[in-house]
Amino acid sequence: MFKRINKDAAKEMLVADSNAILIDIRDSQSFEEGHDEKALHLTQENLSDFIVNTEKQVPVLVMCYHGNSSQSVAQYLTAQGFDTVYSIDGGYEVWKD
Template sequence: MDAPAFRHLDIPTLGEWLSSDTTLTLVDIRDPVSFAGGHIPGSRHLDNDSVAALLEEIPRERPLVVVCYHGHSSQQAADWLAGQGFAEVYSLDGGFADWRLRYPERVER
């Protein structure tokens, strides 16, 4: 079995990256209602309808972080995105649920 093409990212590291204005793309694959109810600042909603635009717009060399509810489905999405040529893809361990618990002040609505 091949190793996944993505890496795992923990919540504190993402927090540090966002605080230091590290250039990255942050995508949230939760359903639209959940995304509208709260998301990590700077993230964009990604679904089957918007993935083509992402593939066209985002430089493949820019780090890409995938967020879901709890860090499970983001792994499949991250693996797929890595297969689309993104050089540095991460799945956020713990997902948005863990982010919201650790950083309630850093949730955008």
Template structure:
């Protein structure tokens, strides 16, 4: 199993057309300051709960700061059996510039 990279426009379309889970792997302070609408801040403490409560067939977008760390995390989720896993190109930094209306402060 593997993941796909997804650009901002593709991610926005996916969110509009499907039920999608968003795993934001940035630190809690950055997440609380601003994040993608409906994102869940996933860290080592809540990872088991996230895995238990997120259906494996629901599309999953993994978001980090700039789109680098999310690739390793997306691979991890793919290895856990998630069938449609995406790493957000450009990360949250690009997302908040492109679609600020889909961010929560």
């Protein structure tokens, strides 16, 4: 089961745990227009590689536009065996402020 996390707690986790991965699932144009420098752009094209090549014990934080779509992806990653998955409430709209 994934957990929901607010922007501040997510940013603190990324600082405290250098292994934590921030993934951004927004479309390519939105990602190119602005994203966190630490974010990995997760798309349909690289999803399988991410699942196969990423340690399942590493914390994964999922960001979308507003915090809705990220919940579905977080649930999916949990089902794929990831131990610690978070959906960031408010998504990039809150993150960028």
